[in-house]
Amino acid sequence: MTRRLVLVMTAMAALVAIALAVPMVLLVANDQRAAFVSDLEVETLAAASVLSSEPSSLWADTVEAVAETTGARVVVVDDSLQLMADSDNSGLDRSFDRPEIQSALAGSLTSDIRYSTTLATDLRYVAAPIVKDERVVAAVRLSLPEDQVVAAVRRTQAWLLVFVLAVIVAAAVIAWLLARSIAAPLEDVADVARVLPEDLALRAQEDRGPREVREVATALNSTAARLGDMIHRAERVAADASHHLRTPLTGVRLRLEAIEETSRDPAIIAEASAATDEVDRLTRRIDQVLALAKSDAAALAPEDIDMTSVVADRVVASEVLAADRGVVIDSDIDADVRVRAVMGSVSRAADEVIGNALAYARSRIHVSVHTDAHFGILRVDDDGPGVPADERSRVLQRFTRGSTAAPGGSGLGLALVAESAAATGGSVTVGEAALGGCSIEVRWPLAAA
Numbered sequence: 001m002t003r004r005l006v007l008v009m010t011a012m013a014a015l016v017a018i019a020l021a022v023p024m025v026l027l028v029a030n031d032q033r034a035a036f037v038s039d040l041e042v043e044t045l046a047a048a049s050v051l052s053s054e055p056s057s058l059w060a061d062t063v064e065a066v067a068e069t070t071g072a073r074v075v076v077v078d079d080s081l082q083l084m085a086d087s088d089n090s091g092l093d094r095s096f097d098r099p100e101i102q103s104a105l106a107g108s109l110t111s112d113i114r115y116s117t118t119l120a121t122d123l124r125y126v127a128a129p130i131v132k133d134e135r136v137v138a139a140v141r142l143s144l145p146e147d148q149v150v151a152a153v154r155r156t157q158a159w160l161l162v163f164v165l166a167v168i169v170a171a172a173v174i175a176w177l178l179a180r181s182i183a184a185p186l187e188d189v190a191d192v193a194r195v196l197p198e199d200l201a202l203r204a205q206e207d208r209g210p211r212e213v214r215e216v217a218t219a220l221n222s223t224a225a226r227l228g229d230m231i232h233r234a235e236r237v238a239a240d241a242s243h244h245l246r247t248p249l250t251g252v253r254l255r256l257e258a259i260e261e262t263s264r265d266p267a268i269i270a271e272a273s274a275a276t277d278e279v280d281r282l283t284r285r286i287d288q289v290l291a292l293a294k295s296d297a298a299a300l301a302p303e304d305i306d307m308t309s310v311v312a313d314r315v316v317a318s319e320v321l322a323a324d325r326g327v328v329i330d331s332d333i334d335a336d337v338r339v340r341a342v343m344g345s346v347s348r349a350a351d352e353v354i355g356n357a358l359a360y361a362r363s364r365i366h367v368s369v370h371t372d373a374h375f376g377i378l379r380v381d382d383d384g385p386g387v388p389a390d391e392r393s394r395v396l397q398r399f400t401r402g403s404t405a406a407p408g409g410s411g412l413g414l415a416l417v418a419e420s421a422a423a424t425g426g427s428v429t430v431g432e433a434a435l436g437g438c439s440i441e442v443r444w445p446l447a448a449a
Helices: 002-052 056-070 099-105 146-195 211-262 266-297 307-324 345-360 413-423
Strands: 073-078 083-086 110-116 121-132 135-145 303-306 328-333 338-341 364-371 375-382 427-432 438-445
Touching: 002 056, 002 110, 002 121, 002 135, 002 146, 056 073, 056 083, 056 135, 099 110, 099 121, 099 135, 121 146, 135 146, 146 211, 211 266, 303 307, 307 328, 307 338, 307 345, 307 364, 307 375, 338 345, 338 375, 338 438, 345 364, 345 375, 345 413, 345 438, 413 427, 413 438
Parallel strands: 328 364
Antiparallel strands: 073 083, 073 135, 110 121, 121 135, 303 338, 364 375, 375 438, 427 438
């Protein structure tokens, strides 16, 4: 934005400056040329006046003085066209017949340009009569090569060009300052908007920049405040619901366990055990719904997590349940793998994908942790039925289950893992395992070394 504003405003200033400078250059050139000629005529008339008032024996000194003052060549020619004085110290007492001299001897002030064969260049000259006792006795001529006049005009034009460039540079500086006064506050608002999903307590400055930018900052702050209130209410509702549901479910589970322990009827014990499993399933569902509510409510800041130790702990914790089901869990976990993830998300993801494998594996699960150039990767393979290729992306969506899914699931577990990983720049992919079943890879960005 800043660059575009500077370019546009500078271009406009340049166009205006150039549009004014072109006629100004022509006008200055004409005026300076006219002023140059006028000054030369004045100097010539002044020299003629001085020469008219003094004896011819002093003319040589006067000619030298005038030449030194004006920088022009000064010559005096008498009425017989004999050269009387010359500031270039050329030979005197020789004929000096020039058209302008004859015009001056005729009593006229002559000013013009003609080509000089002697100098091989155009010559700017002014010739005036020298009058004594009301009679023209001689003529004085001041002359300069036209190149000197052109050089003087070009010097003035060059200074005018410098002035135009200075105007353009000044316009660019002013444009940059103006653009920054607009863009800088807007960039601050954009910075706040980018970080706001991670910290809803941030606020943009409402007193910086033009009115429109201040209004944007005010609207952003108002939206952030309303979102913060909504998220707080959602978290509170989820926590309250979880508490009010867990308490009676805990009581139900305790009563079912008491029935299993006190009853002697195998059928009643079996029904109580099945009911306990259903209570446990419902408890897990409540946990998933609570995690879903928290996932939608807030994006927590990632931290450096020791992925190696977290996954190793979850594998050990899962071995008891795996042994009960006759499943062997083997692992290949690289040392010192650290990733950027939300606190607790790696542990929940490991529990979810290992639990998913336990639900489907026939006899074996393989858990590995390794890295590539940018990510730490948790991979869990099983020898279960697997997931058809056309369903692998859909099972990562909320409330979606594959055609080979076991009954009783909610379709939330893998979706929450995928969303949690994506929130910190990671991903989840479902594929086919070398064991013949399902392979799930969870990736998190590697922590800085």
